Amino acid sequence: MLKFEKTAIWALQRLDPERAHELAIRSFSLGLTGSAPLDDSRLSTTLWGKDFANPIGLAAGFDKNARALQGLAKIGFGFVEAGTVTPRPQPGNPKPRLFRLSEDRAIINRMGFNSCGxxxxxxxxxxLYKANRAGHAEGASAPLGINLGINKVGAHPLKDYPYxxxxxxxxxxxITINLSSPNTPGLRDLQGPETLSQILEAIKKNAPYHPPLLVKLAPDLDDESYRPIFQAALNGGANGLILTNTTLARPDSLRNARAFETGGLSGRPLSQRARDVLKIVSELNKGGQLTLISSGGIESGRDVFERLAMGAHLxxxxxxxxxxxxxxxxxxxxELLRAMDDAAVNSLKDLSHLS
Ligand SMILES: Cc1cc2nc3c(=O)[nH]c(=O)nc-3n(C[C@H](O)[C@H](O)[C@H](O)COP(=O)(O)O)c2cc1C
Known part of the structure; x- marks a missing residue:
């Protein structure tokens, strides 16, 4: 890690988490955060006809309002997911609502879809697109995912998602249909196969032209629930699943005194459940019908290698x-390249054949 960056992170860790986040977003949006070197070609992959320079993306919730996409692409993410965006602006839950559990390498958040609308x-x-066309925003771009959610008040999922x-x-x-954030009352109920089918049907009918559609799921469903949801996603014309969002579970291993704050837990303590869910769904996806994106507690190149080898595409x-x-x-x-060398695989395609 560069000395400057080490100091910057040290300082940010000491700020209130939301202030630190706002500062980081501003730095990325102003392009103050540097550029990554070009990626090794062994890390590249193509999905839906799009080139990904590497398979490591930024998950939703960091750039909720699409303010810093170019800066985030420049530091070397293979793709970036903006959002969750809601139809109308809303402030989210009262503060404090974001907690770092440093000893646990985890975060608890109950942001509640704060969104500019x-x-x-x-x-x-x-x-951003205008600046790109005019040649002002030089530098990297990466495939962009957009994550969609519903408002806390006055939501109508069958109208809101197609809209x-x-x-x-x-x-x-x-595009990601987010049905799994734990901080919007009732949202996770929409994951049930019948409701999911209705949402996908409504999108087919009212917004038929769109890029690949992914559904983001929670880790807290019973193991047996993933099969009917997988089937509903497939039958409804979804192209993929994101596994998983944050968890409501609180593993005994947690040490930080904030462990029992209400909200979704992410980071290291989520890792095992995210792997378990990926394993369950990969078994259902043997034919590779859906694209799978694994999220939850990834913190080493070995973790990335394992998730890809287990059946994740990104x-x-x-x-x-x-x-x-x-x-x-x-x-x-x-670390991912080293793991690939050790396993004598030369491309991400070969890696997926290990599963
Ligand atoms: C502060 C915070 C805000 C988040 N906001 C969203 C969000 O708006 N939409 C969403 O789909 N996921 C959101 N997530 C979940 C992440 O996208 C990711 O799925 C989850 O944190 C697991 O990955 P991780 O263990 O690497 O953090 C959020 C996570 C955190 C920590």
Whole structure:
């Protein structure tokens, strides 16, 4: 890790987490955070006709309002997921609502979809595209996912999701239907196969033109529940699943006194359950019908290697990035390449054949 970055992270860790987050977003949006070297070609992959320079993406919730996408691509993410964006602006839950559990390498959040709303979100994207076309925003870009959610008050999922898909379809390389954040009352109930089928049907009917559609699931379902949900996603025309969002569980291993704050737990203590869910769903996905993105507690190149070998096509990180900053990406890629060398695999395609 660069000395400057080490100091910056040390300072950010001492700030209130939300202030630190805002500062980080501003730095990324101003491009103050440097550029990563080009990726080794062995890390590249193609999905849905799009080139990914590497399989490590930034998970949803970091850039909720699409303010810093270019800066985030520049530091070496293979793809970035913006959002969750809601139809109307909303402030989210009262503060404090974001807690670092440093000893546990974890975070608990109950942000509650604080969002600028879809109008401003799309204005931010339009500005970015305009700057790109005019050649002002030099440098990297990476495939963009856009993560959609519903408002806490006055939500109508069968109207809201198609409406949001319609609004963002021309900007996104893929779209995520988020049904799994634990901080919006009732949201996780929408994961049931019948409701999921209805949502996908409503999108098919009212917003038929869109990039690949992924559904993001919680880790807290019974093991047996993933099969009917997988089937509903497949039958409903979804292209993939993101596994998983944060958990409501509180493993006994947690040491930080904040462990019993209400909200979703992410980071190291989520890792085992995220792996278990990936294993269950990969078994169902033997034919590779759906694209799988694994998220939850990834903090080493060996973790990335294992998730890809277990059947994930891509991975996403959030919490480990908060603790380690952009040098994490350099480390993860180095370790992933070393793991690939050790296993004598030369490409991510070969790696997926290990599962
Ligand atoms: C502070 C915070 C906010 C998050 N906000 C969202 C969100 O808005 N939408 C979403 O789908 N996931 C959200 N997530 C979940 C992450 O995208 C990710 O799935 C989860 O944290 C597991 O990955 P990790 O263990 O690497 O953090 C959030 C996570 C954190 C820590």
């Amino acid at each position: 879809i109008d401003i979100f799309c204005q931010n994207l339009a500005q 949001l898909v319609e609004r963002v379809h021309s900007y996104a390389d893929y 991975v996403q990180i959030y919490t480990s990035f908060i603790y380690e900053g952009s040098s994490l990406l350099i480390r993860l890629k180095k």
